[in-house]
Amino acid sequence: xxxxxxxxxYLFRKEGQNVTLSCEQNLNHDAMYWYRQDPxxxxxxxxxxxxxxxxxxxxxxxxxxxxxEKKESFPLTVxxxxxxxxxxxxxxxxxAGTYGYTFGSGTRLTVV
Amino acid sequence: RKEVEQDPGPFNVPEGAxxxxxxxxxxxxxxxxxxxxxxxxxxxxxLMSVYSSGxxxxxxxxxxxxxxxxxSLLIRDSKLSDSATYLCVVNMKNTxxxxxxxxxxxxxxxx
Numbered sequence: 001x002x003x004x005x006x007x008x009x010y011l012f013r014k015e016g017q018n019v020t021l022s023c024e025q026n027l028n029h030d031a032m033y034w035y036r037q038d039p040x041x042x043x044x045x046x047x048x049x050x051x052x053x054x055x056x057x058x059x060x061x062x063x064x065x066x067x068x069e070k071k072e073s074f075p076l077t078v079x080x081x082x083x084x085x086x087x088x089x090x091x092x093x094x095x096a097g098t099y100g101y102t103f104g105s106g107t108r109l110t111v112v
Numbered sequence: 113r114k115e116v117e118q119d120p121g122p123f124n125v126p127e128g129a130x131x132x133x134x135x136x137x138x139x140x141x142x143x144x145x146x147x148x149x150x151x152x153x154x155x156x157x158x159l160m161s162v163y164s165s166g167x168x169x170x171x172x173x174x175x176x177x178x179x180x181x182x183x184s185l186l187i188r189d190s191k192l193s194d195s196a197t198y199l200c201v202v203n204m205k206n207t208x209x210x211x212x213x214x215x216x217x218x219x220x221x222x223x
Binding site for chain 1: 148
């Protein structure tokens with residue numbers, strides 16, 4: 001079955017560390033997205049990519065980096081520059097056009 | 113002004129009740145509209161797309177009013193399993209095909 005796989009499900013980071021969240025899809029979707037969700041808040045866009053080897057900053061890109069070397073993969077690195085990284089991170093993908101998103105099951109990142 | 117705004121609720125309704133949520137959007141160039149459902153600590157899942165002529169899926173009815181720039185979701189005969197947060201999502205092609213999310217409306221159906 002096609003879908004999006006995010007890993008790990010839970011991640012603990014020490015202050016000052018970089019961590020990378022994985023997102024893989026086998027839906028043959030062109031566009032992929034990273035969102036952050038904080039308690040009581042809506043989803044906020046971090047980065048998105050419409051095509052391989054190209055990506056754009058979203059509303060809250062500072063302290064994050066991404067790559068899109070393969071159509072199937074869109075990893076997100078949370079760098080030490082991100083001062084408040086504890087959140088629920090969601091990866092999504094969509095076909096070109098105006099179809100809705102398919103989401104991964106998310107990664108909960110906690111700074112310890 | 114936010115691109116998409118929703119009343120966060122919470123809405124607490126008895127089983128069997130009818131409940132309606134509205135969502136307003138700011139960009140008249142918005143092209144696609146969706147309702148997502150998000151259970152506690154889970155990812156959002158597509159509930160239904162919203163078409164210009166309005167559409168129904170079982171107990172759920174979605175409507176779009178382009179003139180007033182809002183979409184609505186009506187749930188009839190509420191079930192306990194309908195308890196969740198409902199997210200309004202708007203797609204705007206002129207902003208790089210971005211999707212904008214509302215903060216969600218919390219619904220609890222009470223026995």
